[in-house]
Amino acid sequence: MLCDTFPKLVSICGGWLLHKTSGGGGQRKLLVIPPDSDGYNGNQLKSVSGNGKSTLYIVPLQKKLDTTPLPSDAKELENMPKAQCSVCSEMFPLQCLPMHIKECKDDHVILFTSTDEELERSPEADNSNSFLTEKTAECPVCKNTFDSDIIEIHASDCGLRSGDILNSISGKVDETNTFSICVSRTDIFIRGMQQWQRQKKSSPKSRLKVTFFGEAGIDTGALRKEFLTEMLAEIERRLFICGADKRGKNPLYCVNSVDRNYFRSAGEIMAVSLAQGGPPPAFMREWCFRYLCSGDYDSIQVSTSDVTDLEFSLLIEKINNSTDDLSDLTDEILNCGYTGEVSLEKKNHIIRAIVLHSTLRVIPMLDQLRKGLQLYDLLRVMERHPDLCLPLFVPGEHDDKVDAAFILENCHPSLSERGSVRYNKEMNVMNFFQDFLQEMEDSGVL
Known part of the structure; x- marks a missing residue:
């Protein structure tokens, strides 16, 4: 398969091995990936590349690989889509x-x-x-x-990671203007939403500046981060509902919240939090995140575990535990949109109808949330890189291991002016620090 995809490998004699690096830039060494007894296989490559997140490098052992570009009429390019200059x-x-x-x-x-x-x-x-x-x-x-x-x-195609996603949208913050919010710590959710929607002088794309009633102080970043942290916690508590498995939350079915545009404002606050140093909204269920990325419900797979509403969860449990008939539950089942025969033989169809009813009815909330996430073109980034954005919205272990790349990704050094002597020295320090971390990781310390 590799030779079919990269025909230049056919002419390589003397063998080749795959190498990898755990991310980062500057002076890095490639680490060899030793093949198994039967050579490289799919499971091995999937494991060492982090499910395809890391780049693998083909390194010939005895010959140099020809890296000259192929001509436009090469045989390897015959099936590629073409356009006229x-x-x-x-x-x-x-x-x-x-x-x-x-x-x-x-x-x-x-x-x-x-x-x-x-x-x-x-x-x-x-x-x-x-x-x-x-x-x-x-x-x-x-x-x-x-x-x-x-x-x-x-x-x-640039080597993006979750940290790079945040850096890319952070660069779109309008630093010339401020988006000022003055709120009270009492009922911060309602007051914050009202102030957010009433602000007409500037756009949420501007740098957020927060003031709390009755408290003196200039917002140099700490108040903004505190406001975003408390607002996201309130958004999670008031606009989302958790299931029994604690693996994320679905939007709360609330027409009043949609009518007041709370979900759209919540989407804008999530985007601002990601772009301006606040916490990520990592409390959604994966199907909700997938819908936010695509906007297409038909491509989303949902199951009974995705039903977080207590009423529907209890109804599904009653149907599963029923052994006689479902006549006592007929009204509840029909209210979920099921129009077929209510019997034990149709149990799977009934449960599927309840699952679809429970998830489909919150689609308007997710659509309004998508409008808010258009801030800083975040929605477009999510559409292009859903797997990289997944840890920002869905709870769980998603490449959260503390390694050299993780430490460097979360370093935000304050460097001197680009091109100056001091800047070059500072970059050398960062490169040496990167090499030190990589050596610690290779030795098993990290």
């Missing part, structure tokens, strides 16, 4: 097209410049040159500069 009218694979566009534009810019002395510039030529002007943009994850034509493709 609007400048030279040639067909290129979509993955190769961004780099070709850059080179093609550069060639035409040189051509236009050389003919300016001979030809009189026309309005069409001016428009063409303005279109061909090279533009660059900075990747919000790795902070490297790329051509504007390929920045989106690079960003989608």
Whole structure:
């Protein structure tokens, strides 16, 4: 399979091994992955890569791997989707097209410049040159500069982790303005929601500034974090309901909360908390998170364990424990939307109808929550990287092991100006610290 996917491996003689690294940047050593007695297998690669979260590297043992790009007409690219270059009218694979566009534009810019002395510039030529002007943009994850034509493709493949997700949306906070909230600690949920919705002078995209009634003090970050922590705790308590297994919560079915736009404000507060140093809203059930990412209920799998409403949970328990007939439960079953025969033979169909009724009726709450999560383009990030965002919304052990990458991911050093001598020394210190942590992890200390 590897040779079919990477045809250049076919010509490699002398063998090769897979290597891995646990994340991070700077000076890092690749660690060899020893094959099992029967070679590499799917279970082994799934385990060492953290279910595909870590990048694996193919390292030939005796020969160098050819890394020259394939031509656009290579056999390996025949089945890839193609598009036409609007400048030279040639067909290129979509993955190769961004780099070709850059080179093609550069060639035409040189051509236009050389003919300016001979030809009189026309309005069409001016428009063409303005279109061909090279533009660059900075990747919000790795902070490297790329051509504007390929920045989106690079960003989608850049080595993201949960911490990188937070850094990427944090960079979209409007630091020039403030979103001021003045609340009382008494009934902070109602007062906070009212102040949040009444604020008209600025957008929640701005830096949040919090003041508590009757308390003196300037918000330098601590008050903001305290407010977000208490608000998320109240949102979890008032707008979500937990099941018996304690594996996350479903939205509470409450039409009044939807009518008051509480769920939309809750989504905005969740996004602000993630972007501005607050705690993550890690209290939802996984099916709720999957729906927030896709917005498509048909693709979501739900089961009886996802029913958190006590009334429906007791009804399902009564049906499971029933041995005679279900005549006493007919009214309750019909109220859940089930229209078939009420009998023990249809027990599975009845329970499935109750599960769907319990989850489908909270879809309007989740839809309103999705609107709030559009802040900082967080919803788009969730759609592109659902597995990376999962630990931010769903409780449980999701790659929370404290290792070298985890420590570095949570380090936020205050560095000097980029390019200065002090900045270079500080980066060297961080690189040495990274190597030290990696050595501790390799030795088993971490």
